[in-house]
Amino acid sequence: MQKIAPFLWFDTQAEEAVELYTRLFNNARTGKVARYGEAGPGPKGSVMTASFELEGQEFIALNGGPMFKFSPAISFVVRCETQAEIDHLWVGLSEGGSTQQCGWLTDRFGVSWQVVPSVLEKLLTDPDPQRAQRVMQAMLGMVKFDIAGLHAAYEKS
Incomplete structure (x- = not known):
């Protein structure tokens, strides 16, 4: 326990x-x-x-x-290794609820979740501030996270 x-x-x-x-x-x-x-x-x-x-x-x-009632002031962060895992949890948790920017959703019971790729923290804290900023801009344009899109922003020259 x-x-x-x-x-x-x-x-x-x-x-x-x-x-x-x-x-x-x-x-x-x-x-x-x-x-x-x-x-x-x-x-x-x-x-x-x-x-x-x-x-x-x-x-x-x-x-x-x-x-x-539940409030988005407290949420559960779920770190996902793959896009398939993000997609599965996103669909299941958001059904009957609502979705927001940057991987946030509220399930049908009012509980808030953040379904995020586990690689996100590494990309956002890259020592190269331009790479990190490109990832931030890509992230801000997403509702459900797209790992390939984040990596594309990271690698863009």
């Missing part, structure tokens, strides 16, 4: 969210589920909390009601 784990407050969709996330990520598993009992506050038998793991990171989802 990790010492610190993100705790995600959903209205009533915790179980649905856990199913989506564990289906989309290759290295994922569901954990323990606690259900509401006679004392509530949720309907008896409904999911109260569900733990799950994505790529070695533990999460806990709660069906806590409509009092709190």
Whole structure:
């Protein structure tokens, strides 16, 4: 058990969210589920909390009601090795949600994600400021990241 784990407050969709996330990520598993009992506050038998793991990171989802909403002020960065991985996660996480510039998206539950190529940091921090700036300009023109496009901007002379 990790010492610190993100705790995600959903209205009533915790179980649905856990199913989506564990289906989309290759290295994922569901954990323990606690259900509401006679004392509530949720309907008896409904999911109260569900733990799950994505790529070695533990999460806990709660069906806590409509009092709190997610905000883009906190997002999950997913570093992807290939364009196929970016494409797969982009489609799956953005379905029913919305997409923004530079690899940001909000899923249908309101959770914010950044689906980025793992090579991006290396390209943006290149010692050659002109190369890094070209990558930055290319990145700012993208919604979903295109690794080939980033590399093309990097190599452009």
